[in-house]
Amino acid sequence: MKITRKEVDHVARLARLELTEAEKEIYTGQMDSILAYVDKLNELDTEGVLPTSHAVPMENAFREDEAVSSIGTDNALLNAPDRSDSFFRVPQVIE
Amino acid sequence: MQLYELTIHELHAKLKTGEVSSVEATRSILDRIDAVEDKVHAFITITPEEAMQNAAAADKRIAAGEMDILTGIPVALKDIFLTSGIRTTSASRILGNFIPPYDATVVAKLRERGIVLIGKLNQDEFAMGSSTESSYFGVTRNPWNADHIPGGSSGGSAACIAARQATTTLGTDTGGSIRQPAAHCGCVGLKPTYGRVSRYGVIAYASSLDQVGPITRDVTDCAIMLGAIAGHDPKDSTSVELPVPDYTQTLANGVKGLRIGLPREYFIEGLDPEVKKAMDEAIATYKGLGAEFVEISLPHTDYAVATYYLIATAEASSNLARYDGVRFGYRNSDAKGLLDMYMLSRDEGFGAEVKRRIMIGTYALSSGYYDAYYLKAQKVRTLIMEDFTRAFGKVDLILTPVTPTPAFRIGEKTSDPLQMYLSDIFTIPVNLAGTCGMSIPAGFSSEGLPIGLQLIGSPFGEETLLRAAYAFEQNTLWHKRKAKI
Numbered sequence: 001m002k003i004t005r006k007e008v009d010h011v012a013r014l015a016r017l018e019l020t021e022a023e024k025e026i027y028t029g030q031m032d033s034i035l036a037y038v039d040k041l042n043e044l045d046t047e048g049v050l051p052t053s054h055a056v057p058m059e060n061a062f063r064e065d066e067a068v069s070s071i072g073t074d075n076a077l078l079n080a081p082d083r084s085d086s087f088f089r090v091p092q093v094i095e
Numbered sequence: 096m097q098l099y100e101l102t103i104h105e106l107h108a109k110l111k112t113g114e115v116s117s118v119e120a121t122r123s124i125l126d127r128i129d130a131v132e133d134k135v136h137a138f139i140t141i142t143p144e145e146a147m148q149n150a151a152a153a154d155k156r157i158a159a160g161e162m163d164i165l166t167g168i169p170v171a172l173k174d175i176f177l178t179s180g181i182r183t184t185s186a187s188r189i190l191g192n193f194i195p196p197y198d199a200t201v202v203a204k205l206r207e208r209g210i211v212l213i214g215k216l217n218q219d220e221f222a223m224g225s226s227t228e229s230s231y232f233g234v235t236r237n238p239w240n241a242d243h244i245p246g247g248s249s250g251g252s253a254a255c256i257a258a259r260q261a262t263t264t265l266g267t268d269t270g271g272s273i274r275q276p277a278a279h280c281g282c283v284g285l286k287p288t289y290g291r292v293s294r295y296g297v298i299a300y301a302s303s304l305d306q307v308g309p310i311t312r313d314v315t316d317c318a319i320m321l322g323a324i325a326g327h328d329p330k331d332s333t334s335v336e337l338p339v340p341d342y343t344q345t346l347a348n349g350v351k352g353l354r355i356g357l358p359r360e361y362f363i364e365g366l367d368p369e370v371k372k373a374m375d376e377a378i379a380t381y382k383g384l385g386a387e388f389v390e391i392s393l394p395h396t397d398y399a400v401a402t403y404y405l406i407a408t409a410e411a412s413s414n415l416a417r418y419d420g421v422r423f424g425y426r427n428s429d430a431k432g433l434l435d436m437y438m439l440s441r442d443e444g445f446g447a448e449v450k451r452r453i454m455i456g457t458y459a460l461s462s463g464y465y466d467a468y469y470l471k472a473q474k475v476r477t478l479i480m481e482d483f484t485r486a487f488g489k490v491d492l493i494l495t496p497v498t499p500t501p502a503f504r505i506g507e508k509t510s511d512p513l514q515m516y517l518s519d520i521f522t523i524p525v526n527l528a529g530t531c532g533m534s535i536p537a538g539f540s541s542e543g544l545p546i547g548l549q550l551i552g553s554p555f556g557e558e559t560l561l562r563a564a565y566a567f568e569q570n571t572l573w574h575k576r577k578a579k580i
Contacts, residue, residue, distance in 0.1 A: 003458070015412060015457040016419070017450055018438035027454055030512055034455060037513055038401040041471050044478065051473030052480060054303055054333070055529020056290045056554070061332035075196035079423035088421055093433045 002035035003028065098123035099259045100577075103168050103316040106262055110157055110167045117157065117167030120262075121150035121211050124169040128213070128260045131580050134241060137255040139174045139232045140182050141214040149211040156209050164319055166209035171261035173252050174215040175222055176202050176307075177296040181212070185298040186220045186230035189418050189425045189444030199296025200331065201265060201307055201324045208323060213261050216251030220446045221415065222272055222300045224248050225518050228509055229448040236505070237280060238578035239544055243502040246276030252310045253280035257578045263311050263320055267297060269304045270403050271497075271522025274534035277310050278497035278547020281536045281576065283317045283564065284310045288554045289529035290335035292321075293328030301410035302333075304403075304526040313574050314535065314565040318342035321557060337555060345558050346565040351385030353563060356490035360396035361521055367500040373538035373546040374496055377567065381494070384566055389490055393482040398475050399524040404516055405459050405472035406527070411449075412456030418444060451512060476527050483528040487553040492563055495521050497547035501540045521549060530554045535564045536573035545573075 008028045012019045019027070070076075073086045082089040098106070098120045109115045125143050132138060146169065153167035172178065175185050177195035179202075184190045198206065206212075219229040227235040227250025235250045237243040238258040245254040249266030253276035256264055266273040268286035277284025285308045292307040299305060309320035322343065327336040357378070362371070378388060420426035420440030427443055430436035445453070459468035486493060498518060508515040525532040530553060537548035548567070552560035568574055 007458075008454070011454055011458045011461065014461060015453050016416075016434075016437045016441050017445075017453065018435075018442040019450070020442075023442075023447075023450070027451060030451060031455060031458065033513055034404065034516075035458075038405055038468065038472075041398055041401050041405075041475050044395070044398060044475055046471060046474035046478070049474040049477050051470055052476040053473060055480065055527070056288070056333070056335060058290075058333065063329060071196045076422075078196055079193055081420055081424070081426035081428070090421055091430055091432055091436050095432065 002032050002039070099127040101262065102312045103164065103263050103319050106168060107164050111162060117150040117153040117211060118147065120167065121146050121169050124213055124261060131258050131260065134236065134580060135238055135254050135258045135260070136233055136235050137216055137251040137258060137260055138171070138214045139184060139186065139217050139251070142181060142212055145181065146211050146213050153209045153211060163208045165205065165323055168210050169213045169262045170205060170210045171213040171216050171252070171255050171264050172202065173218050173249050173264070173266045175218060175267050175298045176265065177298070178202055178212070178215065181215065183215065183298070184232070185222070186218045186232055187445065187449065188231045191231065191425060193423055197296065200293040200328045202296065204324055216255055216264060218251055219248035220449050221298065221411070222248040222267055222269055223411065223448050223452050225271070225275060225515055226508065227251060228505065229446055231446055234505060237502050238580045239281065240542065242504055243544060244279065244505055246279035246502060248272040249310060250276045253277050253282050253284070256280065256282045256310055256312060258580055263309065263316055265307060265320070265324070266310045267305055267307050268526065269300050269407060270526050271519045273308045273310055274497050274522050274532055274547070274549060275519065277534040279502035279545060281545030281573070281578070282310050282312065283314055283536070283574070284308065284534045285317050285321060285557070285560070286525065286532050287321060287325065287557060288531040290333055291531070291555065291557065292324050293331040293334045295328055295330040299414040301407035302414060303410060304407060314561060314568045315343060315346065317564070318346055318561045340558055342558060342561050345562050348562050349384065350381060350563050350566045353386045353492065354389055354490045355381060355386050356389050356391035356486055356493045358391050358393040358396065358486070358493060358495060360393050361495040365499055366496065369540045370496050370498070370500065370546055374494070374548065377537050377548050378494065380567060380570055384570060391486045391490060391493070393486060393524065395475065395478045395482050396524060399479055399527060400516055400520055402472045402475045402479065402527060403523045404455065405468050406476060408452045408456030409459045409469050410456070412453045412460060415449070415453055448512070479524055480528045483530060491559055493551040495549045495551065497521060497534045497549040501542070501544035501546055525551055531557050531560055533560050533564055535567060537571070538573060539576070
């Protein structure tokens with residue numbers, strides 16, 4: 001086994017997903033076969049190979065620090081599931 | 096010929112002389128949608144009122160002599176592009192009611208030129224899929240055969256073009272999501288070089304691989320659309336500051352003397368015999384036009400799918416962390432505390448494939464596994480890029496199939512994600528290498544399903560790509576065949 005049910009519980013917690021028992025069962029099997037498949041990368045010797053995080057060579061993209069107009073508070077709050085005045089409202093954070 | 100059947104350049108010619116108005120063309124498209132949408136389900140949202148207003152405005156602009164090639168042209172967009180004031184969902188429940196407060200850069204560019212926005216197209220949820228079956232809004236059917244998938248993730252875009260429900264469309268391509276559906280629906284699709292087109296306002300899946308491109312009726316339309324959307328955008332620091340050529344100017348330059356590589360790793364045993372036959376015929380066509388063929392090797396091809404499913408899922412798990420039920424999107428309102436709200440909102444808001452990819456990506460990035468999976472995949476990505484760099488030292492273009500088989504059946508691969516992932520084997524390497532690729536119609540299976548030919552160009556080699564695609568199109572009749580729907 002590449003991944004255990006216990007590890008799936010842990011990863012779901014990290015990913016902030018409240019998976020159902022049935023989902024965890026399915027994902028354990030599927031992730032196991034996917035991880036077994038990607039193991040084929042270990043056939044390759046990558047000693048000394050630099051990792052690629054970006055396909056096109058780039059340097060820092062600088063621009064002038066000029067103020068531009070933003071979308072504004074009302075627009076920013078347009079899709080808020082819950083709001084109060086000009087704030088996003090969330091459930092109690094500190095118990 | 097009905098107005099809904101016309102390409103951009105054909106409709107433009109009629110709008111220019113005043114033979115037809117944009118209002119008439121738009122009405123024709125909306126009527127066509129009414130007639131066939133039940134069978135196809137290409138759209139998530141149709142915007143008839145917006146479309147008729149856009150069309151009236153375009154007609155005024157045309158009357159005032161301020162016309163552009165895209166003025167008055169009916170366009171539909173994958174639902175991954177933010178459209179100010181028009182619901183944008185990325186086919187997810189979690190964005191089911193999301194109304195963007197601004198336009199994606201590519202949308203703003205098209206609007207400036209006076210397009211008519213017809214609606215927003217179906218796709219796999221967050222562009223994660225190869226069949227448009229993972230959409231929260233239901234499956235899209237292939238206009239050539241309703242029992243088959245249209246491909247994905249831009250399945251709505253390709254189906255919409257094949258069913259003649261918009262004059263032109265845009266899609267996005269992270270591992271083949273423009274080229275594969277274009278091939279399955281008999282359309283032209285182009286994935287530009289990474290950085291050629293701005294990603295600002297495009298809902299992110301895997302940021303180092305995502306790229307925007309057109310899905311169109313023919314190669315000329317593809318060249319027009321690429322010219323309209325390409326270019327540097329200060330709002331996307333990964334977009335590249337290179338001049339944008341008029342891609343239509345060089346289309347007719349031919350392929351005489353062009354060196355085309357055939358990678359032996361793409362002509363493998365599992366290749367469908369009818370796909371193989373279409374490739375052989377295409378090679379013969381190109382030889383007849385004066386192109387030279389060279390056998391090449393892309394030795395790390397077999398590792399591309401594994402590399403992709405680590406890099407793309409890792410980036411996705413990070414990108415999709417923003418859907419937390421706080422600022423926008425779905426929230427479970429019964430949750431007791433903040434953590435509970437995150438976890439329940441995300442579990443209920445995301446579909447099965449998205450959660451699977453978030454789980455794989457989170458695992459690949461997690462402490463203790465990062466080096467073994469994510470870093471290893473980034474190193475193999477380097478080897479795959481080097482394969483292409485070496486190949487383009489010898490050839491101008493690479494020719495391959497787009498997919499190993501024509502479109503599979505709806506439901507055929509939904510229970511086995513790995514089999515679904517492997518269907519993208521010929522398109523994924525292009526995204527990892529960051530270069531450009533294109534799908535053009537190259538035949539039909541005995542069942543009447545379209546077969547696509549992939550041309551791969553060197554980085555920022557879109558002119559050569561389009562020129563070779565145009566030469567093929569002018570010497571074949573595949574793109575003239577219409578889906579009977």
